[in-house]
Amino acid sequence: MPNKLADNVIKRLTLYHFILDDCETQGLEYISSPQIAELLGIDDSLVRKDIKLVNNCGKCKIGYEIKPLKACIEHTLGFRKIKDAVIVGAGNLGSALIRYDDLEQYGFNIVALFDNDSSKVGQSINSRKVHHISEITKVLQEKQIRIGILTVPKGVAQECTDILVQAGIKYIWNFTPRVLNVPNDVRVWNENLIGNLLSAWADES
């Protein structure tokens, strides 16, 4: 990534990519910034600014060419670069994520799952093996994995985090309703489903 983009920009670029992918499926060739802005309820000049950051140029009166713009976003956000990750917690959410093919399409490769339930250990979900949590250090170090997805019950969230940190994980995608305590060199993304849903719903008086 050339210069670090702001989080908001990355999220919007991802949404633009969804739109472009959809347009491409429909066989369209061009799209304009007001069209994108309208779909997302944002200002069209913001769309143009964002697109400028991925080094794509539009054409006056016509807009942006869909295929190259899509490729620019993919390149800038690193969709093509394979990012290995593991899932800790082979429960419902963990199982759903490993079957969520879109993750793979955007470059995230789930290598394995971990759980402490011995009835799950040894099984395969979507052709990925479930290991016992005690094997985590071995597997992570063998495969040099830096991204961990945490989908365990909240009661063991911190305990599992400590194990992940110990094993050398640097990015934790946290689906538990818990705030995790980690060293400074580990980055946590709190998915915070509850907070997102509540803020969407907060318009309701």
Next chain:
Amino acid sequence: MPNKLADNVIKRLTLYHFILDDCETQGLEYISSPQIAELLGIDDSLVRKDIKLVNNCGKCKIGYEIKPLKACIEHTLGFRKIKDAVIVGAGNLGSALIRYDDLEQYGFNIVALFDNDSSKVGQSINSRKVHHISEITKVLQEKQIRIGILTVPKGVAQECTDILVQAGIKYIWNFTPRVLNVPNDVRVWNENLIGNLLSAWADES
């Protein structure tokens, strides 16, 4: 909700609630704004400002009393108010969400699921019935439901959205990698898992 709070504030308040819940489990009685700020990597004055918005008062030198603060956040964000919702798409993600007990704890009550796969229709998942998508208008209007959770394959996302809108849904929690086209009076929250994960990972050079 007295005055509409900013989305960022709502998300932070939810994270504070996670922390308070954890502290309560540990039997703690007080917590200070620098302690909360440290856990979240934000400024302590921001924490105090947020807490002021839910009408809770701290004590100099001691901090905030955990139980009442937790209750204030619950009241302001409406955790206690039951919010009925339906899930459209009884696949892996939909099935995982209906089994995700934390949603219920924060006041979201999933009433039913809908799918077009006749092998799923009639079954129950976590004691909620799976209906055929054609029944949606009937069920929604019967139960006055305004929140829909969309976990269908992206190819049918817009089609299902149109059905939801037709049936009177006003809030859509969108888990598909698609931007949905809706009328002005319908609010969409794009969960955008991909964008969130990419922005967490974007530090990596």
Next chain:
DNA sequence: TAGATTGTTAATCGATTAACAATC
């Protein structure tokens, strides 16, 4: 040409951070 669109600068807006008096 007239009109729609891009690219870009300036202005605005809102959110976060810094600072500090008041309190216990």
Next chain:
DNA sequence: TAGATTGTTAATCGATTAACAATC
């Protein structure tokens, strides 16, 4: 008292919006 903390105002920072010349 000394020190830690709250509550709050002012300053800063960054993100979004408005405006408009250039382009086709």
